[in-house]
Amino acid sequence: SSFSSLIVSKLFTVSLCAKCDPGWRYSPHSRKCYKFFSKSVTWTEAEFHCLIQKGHHISVHSSKENKFVKEIARGASEVWIGSAKFGSMSNYEWSDKTSFNFKGWKNGKIPVTKLIQPCTKMNVTNGEWFQSCCRKVAPYICQKDSQQANQIYKHFLRHKFKKQINTGIL
Template sequence: MAMLRSLLLLFIVFSMGNAEVNLVKKCPYGWTNLGVRCYKFFSQMVTWITAEKNCQSLDANLASVHSKIENDFLLSLLPSSSTRCWFGAHDGEVEAQWLWTDGTPFDYTHWAPGQPDNKGEPRTESCGELNYESKNNKKI
């Protein structure tokens, strides 16, 4: 059975129809912003696919990471050093071809040493996990 992890949710809010670029976005109550995106950590023990579906029900996606600043920011949202959570990386379409669930370019990684290693049963490490050691891991 798939391992369960806490859910880190990314709620993307883009300014549409405005010629000016907003560098900071006001987020709904309980959410934290970084630039034009709003983030919220949900402590729910669910599978990666359930976490993504929960995000989509809120017109959002699991978090995508595009820089060290964003990676460090996401880590700051984790409630403790033992917390591990899902984020939006997956290679579910083509093995070892990583994508973000929000469709943005996969342009940054901070894999843990030796990751992704795809150990375990076939197709069992196709989703991204973030942990407090500032590393991304390929798990499910």
Template sequence: GWTYYDEQCYKYIDSEKTWIEAEFYCLFEGGNLASIHSDEQNYFIKGLTKGDGHDFPQAWIGGFDAIYPGYWMWSDGSKFNYDNWYHDDYSAHDGYHCLKMNYHLKLEWYPDYCNSTLGFVCCKQI
């Protein structure tokens, strides 16, 4: 059920979990929630989430700023060197510390409550 892309494997899980439950799931599978570092990778991962009805459900990816609000990090420890924010809205809203993708019409990124439940994308090295 994993898909190979750019020397890593990815898997979209449509079972809704909180962000930390999703991260634990990915850790159990040998990876982390996905980190995204380019337009091409973002497009690829967005494609993994595409549903049968041609919709793109919102999904957790590995970004969080719970340690220091406004300072975004990836759960896999890689550098946060790319973003796709909805209207450059990367600030921490009250309690919004976990990152989801496929937000609004342009399917961009947006922070959300970490206890919200969404599908998610795992990534692991091969």
């Protein structure tokens, strides 16, 4: 009926307005959702928890995002970010595999690699990044795609699938 179509339409509109899950913050700069976790854990434990949340450690791609991280983590002295050296890689990479196009290293220089310190923390006071042993503990921030992006994709798939059934393709 047209009434049920109206309700479905309104529910879809409402879900588009809620860009992030409760407790997560939306950033218009990256169009992603972020959540600060104050519990201090190792880098690997933090990444695992972020994966369970359908995300990754935060990756930082601009000075605006770096400032946003400082804002979210206010109250902590340092926080894990997603930059690390994986396996035998000689360069730092983001855990979400996005490009490493912005660097916020202390003194503006990538530090000389210390094999026991292949993970990265941010000093929340000044926003500078520094190497840290991955087994040390710190609070962390997870990042994931916004619900808006996910809902639009799901809506597209649902209607595409329905059209294929109605036209006899499936």
